[in-house]
Amino acid sequence: MDDLPEKKDPKRKPKSGMSRRNFLKISGVSAVAPFAAPLIAATSVLEVEAQAATGMQGPGKVPVTLNVNGKNLNAQLEPRVTLLDALRDQFELTGAKRVCDRGTCGACTVHLDGKAVYSCSVLAIDAQGHQITTIESLSQDGKLHPLQQAFVDNDAQQCGFCTPGFVMACKAFLDHHPNPTMEQIKHGVSGNFCRCGTYAGIRAALMQAAKTAKGA
Amino acid sequence: MADNERDYSWPAPEKRSLIGKRLNRVDGPLKAAGKAKYTYDVHPPGMLFGKGVRSPYAHAKVASIDTSAAEKMPGVKAIHIIQGPGSEIQWAGDYVVEVAAVDEPTARDAVRAIKVEYQPLPHFLDDFTEPKNLPEDNGPLSPRDIFNMLDDDDPESTKRAVSAIQQRGIKFQVTPQLVERMKSNEVPEEVIKALQSAPMKEEQKTDSPYQKEAETVKGDPDAAFKQAEVISEGVYGCPVITHCCMESHGSIAEWTDDNHLMVHISTQNISASAPQYFQALSIPAGNVHIHQDHIGGGFGSKFGVDRWDIAAANASKKAGGKPVRHMLERDAELEMAGSRPSFYGRVKVGAKKDGTLVAWESHTWGTGGPGSAGAPQVPYVVNVPAIRRQYVNVRTHTGPARAWRAPSHPQACLITMGALEDLAAKLQMDPVDFLLKNIELTGTRANVYSEELKIASELMGWKQKWRPRGQNGSGPVKRGLGVSIHTWGGRGHSSDCALTLHPDSSVDIKMGTQDLGTGTRTAILMVAADSLGIPMEQIQLNIGDNQYPPSGPSGGSTTIGGVSASTRRASVDALHALFEKIAPALGAQPGDLEAANGKIQVKGNPAKSMSWKNACARLGAQPIQVVGKNPGPGNLIDSGVGGAMMADVSVDTETGIVKMNKMVCVQDCGLVISMKTAESQCYGAMIMGIASTLYEEKIMDPQTGRMVNPTMDFYRLAGIGDVGDLVVHMMTGKGYDERGPIGLGEPPTVSPMASISNAVANAIGVRVPFMPITPDRVLAALNQGANHAAV
Incomplete structure (x- = not known):
């Protein structure tokens, strides 16, 4: 199992009891494409149903506090608002992008307690109490993180719309695989899609970033 | 010296300080940092969220619309009827009513609260069945x-x-x-x-949904087929696919006063968007301000101002001018914001025993939705001496086609190269030898193709790896190779480059162009800095706004030629003006001066020089302002390129799964300005092509008339593990550089379907006729055992 991505935390219990991803699973429409999907551990249907019996919120707006990049941010949000939409439309953190809006393409990837998640598939109210890290915090004082620099050096981006999500997915992958093989890379960041076709650059960027990290 | 005598030509190889180098793209850091602002990221104060009611029917008349419930909902600020009662809907998902509300959930609820009654009409969706026995x-x-x-x-x-x-x-x-x-x-x-x-x-x-086009006859195909010693017949084709831009289509429209519209729009066409608002809203084009910093993909689908953009502007007006953002959701994006026409064909092609091509006959058809599918011309690139071809356009009730990288070429290439590969297999010839045998039929670029096929063969290890069809191992996994060649025009579009040299030594450039991620910003700066002899960082480049001098739309691989030529001319003109100012101080004639390494110096005597800073200081209070144009004086650009592509695949004959091992792209595009971003175009083209060969299909449900897979889990793109090893080789040097830059966005996207599907046929011994080459189709082809699939 070493080469599998640790993308979704199976132990994380959604507070509202029903994340969008789980909802999709229950309704049986989340038949992910067989050859590209990263293996994402599933919360069992029974577990979700048990959680759903408690702690209902909404449907009106409720106060929400999110810890984003080390700061507490407050907003009034309907419980159905996703973490992605909260970040983008409430807090102007527009690095994470809305593309597929149903947990397939990875353009919305952020970190929740250090693990990569699809922020389109996490409700904002569920993200409370967790450390949320977005692409905006990765570069410090105008200096790119070595992984971001590796993206630039290897031209791992064209239009760049998928890039922030890819960088965050790659960051989480490298945190867990400091010495990645090419095979691990092919599986480990397969939860993100790029339409311009920058995968050759992304592979090279991951290799460069791993090397830089070792040298540092 | 008169302008038309001034030397604008590209610097000789030894004089190029930046052109052709492998530099990082200039907006790379901004994008990697997540700080590049796209249209979808723009959020002016007070912005409303636009959403639309969309037709569930592929073909229907709007009977009635009741917006009363939505109007009463708190937070709903505007409702605008896009297609009122009596309107005829031509494809499922088309917009009928626009809503703008204070937040997105409210807009969604309002859309649901609007009641539209339709009178359904019969729809037609079948583009796959061969149109037969049509009357003349x-x-x-x-x-x-x-x-x-x-x-x-x-x-x-x-x-x-x-x-x-x-x-x-x-x-x-x-x-x-x-x-x-x-x-x-x-x-x-x-x-x-x-x-x-x-x-x-x-x-x-x-x-009738069928429009039969006039037949093309060249030479005497009947006589030629009689002379042919080997004839191959087959069917080939590819379905409608979508653009699937990562950033969906859409805009933010705001009436800043009764007569002025501010629009942020995701577009490939900055300079010509405003007139489209004039057509729809009668607002003078000069009163429409268009702006875009970055675009999340276009691929040919974002030239027009769309129905939803006009709806957002109308909703903004009704909401007292407040900005309204309408970005498409993914299902709308896939259903109707752009698709590539399908193309199917029954082909007969004949040759002499030595491989000399003599005759071609094809019956082809395809759909581009309600309009035209563009009639791809076959045979492609290889101009067979005797030809009979017939094309039927199939009109369907599906979202209309839009330009998709290299319109018509990938489809024409698939059918041509597929038929030629099948013929080569029947002749028991190596398909590379077969192409080379007939290379003169490619016309003026025959030498380019020959050279490229040789280089590609070496990079692929073709001679060592290639085996005749059906002789690719005894185990269940078969390996195969495929080849294809392609072309494109790519002459630079019209472009104006406003360049200013300031007395403080800074330089700024303003152009109403756009960078699709192809590296347009990088190329402009490389040309300007190389020409002016100063670092790229010293130049401030402003693009993406219709207040700047116009450039053409970024489509058809026309941008690099256009912006490079206009920037080169502007730089040369500005330098000339600067030389005239400082020549006396250097005791020389303006014509004796050159700019290099941050200095203005006397040619052949670099000791007699002045720093860039000091030279600019001599301008006094008056900056030098010039506008370089394309077209313009001097022969800076050209049209017409050749490329070759090879694919290496493994096919599991038990599961039907195709695995990409390797692809090689050898491409000519004249003078390469920015090598790194040029190579990226080729990598990207191969990857996009792998997706359209193996995964992509816009699947329509004949019963409901709706797209079955308008999501990214069911509309599959290639992932990082799906693409194998990729090798790119750009043709440069003598024979290429002197032609000047020619567009590159389209050509390498042409050959992937052809080369990969040929590799699959070579691997498993039979043709998989239709894209995408999914496991079920591989198994079906193997079961059938030969290429006589009944269409």
């Missing part, structure tokens, strides 16, 4: 019909065309512009005369 079309001719009838090599074709024009009449106006265009395309004088006196006729209205 004797109706008036279209321009393309006439083009189809003409054959440069056959004087009889002129007579046939003239007689057809006189008998059938025409269905278009013969404008002076059209005559000009025909003359430049060498349409014979007799034909133009016949057109000018031809009767204009109304097309008979028909319920």
